[in-house]
Amino acid sequence: MNGLFPRMRGFLALGYLFMLAPLVYVVVYSFNSSRFVTVWEGFSFKWYAQLWQNNVLMKAAGISLQVAFCAATIAVIIGTIAAVAYTRFPMMRGRGFLSFISIAPMVLPEVVLGMAFLMAYLVLQDWVGLPRNRGMITIIIAHATIGMAYAFIMIRNRLRNFDAAIIEAAMDLGATPLGIFFKITIPIIAPTLVASWLLVFILSFDDLVVASFVSGAEVTTLPMAIFSSIKFGLTPEINALAAVMIFILSILLIVISGKLTRKNEPGLLIQAPEEE
Amino acid sequence: MRKYYRKNLKLEPWQDPDVTPYLILENLSKDYEGVPILKNVNLEIYQEEFFCLLGPSGCGKTTLLRTLAGFEEPSKGKIYLNGVDITRVPPYERPVSMMFQSYALFPHLTVQQNVAFGLKQENLTSSTIQERVEHSLRLVEMADLAKRKPHQLSGGQRQRVALARSLAKQPQLLLLDEPLAALDRKLREKTQFELVNIQETVGGTFLTVTHDQEEAMTMASRLAVMEEGQIAQLGTPQEIYEFPNSRYVANFIGTINLFDGMVVDEKDDHLILDVQDFELPAAVSPAVSVPEGSIVSMALRPEKVHISKRFTKRDYNHVTGLVEDIAYLGDVSIYHVRLENSDKTMQAMIPNNIRASEGKITWDDQVFLSWDPSNVVVLMS
């Protein structure tokens, strides 16, 4: 088959060049001592030092980390519940609706999502007085709801590929349903839980649009801070920030993927076939 | 082991020095990541032959077939088809058609469209295409299901469609990769004959690959037994069954009793072997002369062994033993007899043409086995 499609590997290489070149560019120029992003003057760490001292960005990063952590945790818990309800009870009524509302936050445009969350908060505030004001909590709730959709899909796909004989064997040996869930299901799908937690974490950490709607006046997340600084032009500090983020992410990906890919994880968008 | 012989062996082109071979493989070698898959294969196949490559999995037979189809490039050697060197010709320009083991039917096309696929590439007129599609489908008795998609067909039906698709191209050479492997036993036996009949009808040259010796024996005009990328033996099914040239071939085709012995004497046209496992020497009639003192194997088919409860005095080819196992196969029974002076067993096959005959041989009976010297094959390797 290689003989029949000879040039595809060349395309692949070009594609990788296209995808990775901008990242390489950002990382390289983060070490540029010039203030101008496009002129190479010499090697320097000074933008990293300035980044470290940039209180606005650092504070925003702290907020984003907290938001992402909480959102990912909530998303995985609710996503797991939805996925278990979906796969474990195939006869259940309203299964389609459950799947629909679980997935909707993933496919709708961010603008609409952001506005919907804001409107919901305002109505709830009007009715029950909560949330009292907008800030980290409202961002967390919004991100957790969107993240739940991603977690739901990943966990559902994992549960579909789950060997039911294991459950039956456990039942046969006298385990209770709750016992089965915590002692067998959870350990087996643990890699998927970790993977979906990470995905939601990254999505939350990366979100600008939804957060802009629901953040209120006081709280600024990292993407919001970056956005307002690059709207007015290029700053080498942002290059340094990007380089730091790429570095952390690469290490994270390499460490985790080594463990996950071996277990034949169905990742996002690479879905396991439906088994009904 | 059943054997069916082909009826149309009136012409044996490989016996005729005036006929030039149709397909010639010349020193064909193929390495894959440094591992040799084919080692200097030389083979000549004649027009209208039904040729069979037989061997265990991993012996290189499928690679050889794929090389002929053009999917693999040989590392060395040449392929000539009808006198033309096609070694570097891409698959889509070869007048060769292949039927895949998985059938490789196009799932998005109907049976009819599948069969027409190859013809459409040749820019034939639509009436010609239709005619030839119908003809091929009739040939494999699939005309009724022409509108179905492959997933609506059974395994046997798919096999037929795949065959029709290859035949529609009217290829000079049809390659069949394990054509019957995916079918169940009954269907396989039936289809073996159908394939042969179709080949006789359309008259092309067929080259099939199989690991099933029974299939090979049934269908092939000639067959080549392959071992680790080389051809171990080439011949008609009968030649290979009756006169295997090595322990490998003898063991691979059917069941055989093998005993090692030393040549001690030569009498008339017989060799006398001293076989440790026998109480008497063995007399054999080899095809070639073997020097005294050399160690050879004697190979003896179970159906050539005579088994009896009565002792007859003989000078050669006679052993005593106890019946250890009986495999009742319906048409025949196979007796596993443990030899008296050895830990080896010899198998004897007796047709069950008399039901529950008197003096029936049963477990733990003492029996006497004997055979004719001309039925023994002497193997040097």
Add this chain to the structure above:
Amino acid sequence: MWKALKNIKNPSQTWTAVLLSVCVYAWVLPVFFLGFLQIIKVAFSEPYIQVPPYKDILTHFSWEAVEFKIYLANLYDLFNEKLYVYAFWRSIKIAGLSTFIALLVAYPMAIGLVMMPKRWQPSLLLLILLPFWTSFLLRVYAWIGLLNTDGIINMALMKIGLISQPLEMLHTDFAVVLGMVYCYLPFMLLPLYSTLQKFDWSLIEASADLGCRPWASFRQVMLPNTLSGIFTGCFFVFIPALGEIIIPILLGGSKSVLFGRVIWEEFFFNRDWTMASMLSIALLLVLMVPIYRAQKKGDL
């Protein structure tokens, strides 16, 4: 896999199912669906310069007197205001073009990917995920530096003498489409890869054997048998591209009016929540068709 368990029916299971579903609904319905209902309501309310910037459809004067007023001017504007109609078609065009180019780029890459040795494929997939998981904003930001008039690409082109004047690449549609292709390429690549992985390559050999040259094999056999991956990929690129905000703002400049951006600006700059709601509903209705089809197909 759960088939065997389907037949087990007992009350405790039913209650578990209900309990689990209630947990999910209790979370999603108030924070999410309520918002959509409110969007619909606001879309038909009259704008009002106050906080919140709209008048409620229902006005309570007392327990007896309730005024119910639907404001339809926004609905009229949606179809007659030039800006909205223009932005809508432009968004469709740019999102469609980006999706198509992403497909053209991703398909050969996906073929190349499945043709790589099996043991390399996980690492190569990782290299796709790396930019995918890197901050979206920073990825767009990188292209500003590359496309600028004094950016790397212009510098390089001028150095090798291909051009004498720097090309205006930033703040053009070209930049917007490029940015979208770049950012959403993994969404196209991954479904294509997973479809091609399941593709039976002996079909290609069979078609070659039947006389197809590589291009004909691709068109007649590979393409029709990978349509599901193509649809999934296009769906996951087209949907976000249609509502995209960041890319037109950063790469497209002030002229790049796309639908998502119009909603964004109506909301944040004009503080016209009613119009922003009306536009959101329009966007949702347009997206309903592909979303419904994708869900029926089982992509979601």
